[in-house]
Amino acid sequence: MDKCKRLALSSALYLALFMGAMIVLLPIFWMVITACKQPGKAFEFKFWPKPTVLQGACLPLATVPQDGSAAFTLEYDPALYPKMPFARQVTAAGEFNGWDKTKTPLQFDGQVWRITLTQLKPLKYEYKFVVNDTNWTPDRARDPEGDGNSVIVLQPGENANKVLADQTKLVGNRLQFQINRPQAKILQIRLASQKDVIPLTQDAKGIWCGEAEIKPEDKLEYSIEQPQTFSEAWHELYTLNNFKKIIAAPDFPFGRFFFNSLIVASLSGLLTVILCTMAGYAFAKKDFFLKGTLFMILMSTMMIPGMIFMVPQYAIVTNLDWINTYMGMIVPHLANIFGLFLLRQHISIIPHSLFEAAIIDGASEWQIFRYIVIPQSFPIMVTLFLMTFVSQWGNFLWQLIVNTPDSDCRTLPVGLALFKGQYAQDWEVIMAGSCFSILPIAFLFLIAQRYFIEGMTKGAIKE
Amino acid sequence: MAGVRFENVGKIYYDKEKKTEVAAVRNFDLAIQDKEFVVFVGPSGCGKTTSLRMIAGLEEITSGKLYIGEQIVNDVLPKDRDIAMVFQNYALYPHLTVRENMGFSLKLRGIPKAEIAQKVLHVAGILRLNDYLDRLPKQLSGGQCQRVAIGRAIIREPRVFLFDEPLSNLDAKMRVDMRVELAKLHKQLNATIVYVTHDQIEAMTLADRIVVMNNGSIQQVGTPLDLYNHPTNAFVGRFIGSPAMNQMKAQVVVEANVVYLVAKDVKIPMNGQKANILRQHANETVLFGIRPHDLIPSREPGNRFALMRLLDVIEPIGNESFAYFSINGEEEKMWVAHCEGASPVAEGEQAAIVVNLENIHVFSLDETLLA
Amino acid sequence: MTKGMRENLVSYTFLAPFLLVFVIFLAYPVFYSAWISLHKTTIYTSWYYPFSEMKFAGFENYTSLLLDFELWWSFFLTICYGFLTIPTGIFLSLLLAVLLDNKLKGKSFFRSAFFLPNVLDLFVVGVIWILIFAPEFGLLDILLKKIGLGAESGPVFEKGLLGNAWTCLPAIAVAMVLKGAGFGMILFLTAIQNISQSVYEAADIDGAGWWHKFRHITIPLVKPIILFMVITGTISCLTAFTEVYAMTINTGGPTANPFGHSLRAANLLGYHLYRNFQDAYYGKAAALSFIILAFASLISWINIRIIQPRRK
């Protein structure tokens, strides 16, 4: 009975702890999962792919022209325009609307901006895209190298590009499809104006064919249920492209940002450790003029909110011409009072006789430091290095301040903030960027957590 | 090798908390000969360590001059004094192996690796440490640690060895073994050794000469037997010898031309040279002392002078016994008598305690020797 | 050269690099800050050399700040934020520490899991939380809908937790408490494990119950940790910036209308300082940092008084 109770209690405890851990770690899981999702799927409450998926869609297809006029779909795929700013609004302007950029807005479907122009005369048209009302750009999908206007030449009665159907043709007032999806199980296509489903037949090659009479201004609706393998379904939900996109993005040199962060964090860590160990040694084992006073002054600055230093540090860095340099990011934070305190505490525990033995053995001051102090306080030095590394890796505010927006020394958090501004809705990509900043630290923590925990508790439980 | 000479050396510490000066060593005058084994003894806090550390150069000399060999070393850095020191708590470098610990000083001097390795092996051979060379200090026993510490000292072949209570962290058995080993080592090395201890057995067995210190100044310097037989003051008398010398205040009384030491109902006649000296101090209060070995309990005193006392406690050690009795009926003032083998008189019985009148030491009240 | 002089020389050589950085980047800035706080930027002040063309303004920065309702609003918000984060943080970490103090298999796994968020970049974590709190599509909304809260369609929280003036600050607080709980947990865990087991055994023999032991042994012995957490918590609340910057997308939160002023609902003091700095009111920003210092010392002093009453 008692055993039962204890068992129940401990499983309840485990459950509670597990739930707690999940909640605490939620942001990390959420970040990683989102970063791996296909574009536009960030907010879909779907984490496990189901092998058979219903692909439901309603797509406006070209209204079939009655009079032999042509239809044409314009597509603006942001992926093709890496140098363009993030698109909030895309319109098309050309000979078909008298170069009026307000008349023909494109719709965003999560991946591409698109509009289907109908009722066009079978002619040659020049046109351009207008992004965010200001940037005029040619249609890269049609002429990738083009700088001037893009051109389409339309034949009567024919759609110049494919949307849904692999082949859609108008014969008289009948629309004929051919859909090359042999695997699809049920394929339903109907016109918006009619209730009935258009009967489809499958030919020998597995291509679905059908035809229907069409009215002006009509729309085509389709739904396909296509059996997928698990891997297909998986890839429909998850992708690594977001990471690739970040690494490849030309105006966000993430490699560079990452490298900068690495340099800033590790140099800060290294130098802080050296400075703190040297000073800590002096305070722990030496007797010198004004020692007590100096220590008091140093310790009391620990109480001052860091904000107070921000403005003048910025001023000094400006005057030293250290804006946009590693120096500006690293040097101002090297005098880590907490680190000094940590090292002093630790070194003062080293028995005094060890130092005297070294003196008798003929060690110079520097040799004592090198052969006694450093080996003896190495674990705590590692701790301080890690703590500094982590805090400088994420020292967003300062790095933001000492870097102008065009700096080459921008670090990951700064770059990420900028990136976020530009890809405001591309959550998958933003999260992928965040992964670059979070995961190295999480990894570092997991392999060296002993040092982290030791250092943080040592510092806190002082008196 | 070289001797060490103190010339009126003094050391004053400044106590920061109390803002007072503490004289740890005063008017220290001592000449240690080359190859001599000198032991500093004295009660805790008497300045033994301080004196030793002044030789090492770990402590600044406040006044006077210190010579090592013929050189004044007051302002010479420790590393330039050519001395080696063995610490009470061993002070081995915890992160270095035994081999590296011993070779450390040579490494700092930039001696080639091969030569260091060879010397380490040689010294390890002397100290029987060959099997432990690759261990860390924490994997060694106390005795082994101390041997490593000694090895670290002798590998450099310094002019002077300094030992600060090297055996006090060991258990009793180990201490005896190491003591013998140190004595052997001294013969082998033929080196000048200054050794600090508060264990007088160590001092007596090891020393060529003992320096007894109290309150920062030298009380007496001499060979162990010299100190035992001829203490020049009451403190040395009390401090050297175990169990300690029995001491008591007494009045010098001359009755019918015989000199007596009188304390209440104790009345001890003096004779020979001592009586002559004491005669000049008639009616003065003096301090007299007698070693337990000069008080022998027996059934019959025969024709010798004896005190009749009740034996309160008898401690049989085996080959000898100590008998405790109260003198003058004062409970707290127990005297000790000594006899070979078992005591002839049982606990709680009346015994005749024979006093060896030859070996009575008489001091003035300020503790200096009178007779 | 005497030993003392040598020692001084050696010590200061070891101290020199640290002191150099300290004097230039910590000590001097305190005075520089004081100087700047008495000056104003002028129209000639350029972004790159902002301090060359400043004009003496006396205590104008201080008075204008102190007379501005916005500062007191920020102060009020900061205090609210402190009350939201510090007690909950302490409670949560103490709870975790007590739970993990058992002889539990996999203890170290939970310890790492709870501690991990602590070392992560505050800014990025903040951004992730935006995503979780987002209206309609955010994880929180979806989960709440799954358990049947909110309307069939549309968001559970109109404009999301971060978009609502009443819930913005608490939402930030929740995110920060969850992030910081592990740190306190480790501190408490160390302290609790340092309490000698024999003390608890003695209490067992006296027949003390679980609560009694917790109340009369654990709590008094972890009191220094609580004090430490309160003081560091206070300072981090007073200087809280990154979380606000990240989670309100540098806006300071939705608009609130206290007493007819139109102000931001998450405009904590630290963020207020940053805004002044960002808008190139360097003098005001510096003055504000001194005001924050004054608040910090005052509150720390009160904390120490309350938690550690004078030993008589």
Ligand SMILES: Nc1ncnc2c1ncn2[C@@H]1O[C@H](COP(=O)(O)OP(=O)(O)OP(=O)(O)O)[C@@H](O)[C@H]1O
């Ligand atoms: N650094 C110091 N500052 C102030 N006073 C000191 C210092 N070192 C020693 N003293 C004082 O000097 C006196 C002599 O100390 P020392 O260490 O030489 O004694 P010791 O004979 O070695 O004693 P022990 O047998 O206990 O080791 C003591 O009274 C001690 O309090």
Ligand SMILES: [Mg+2]
């Ligand atoms: Mg000593």
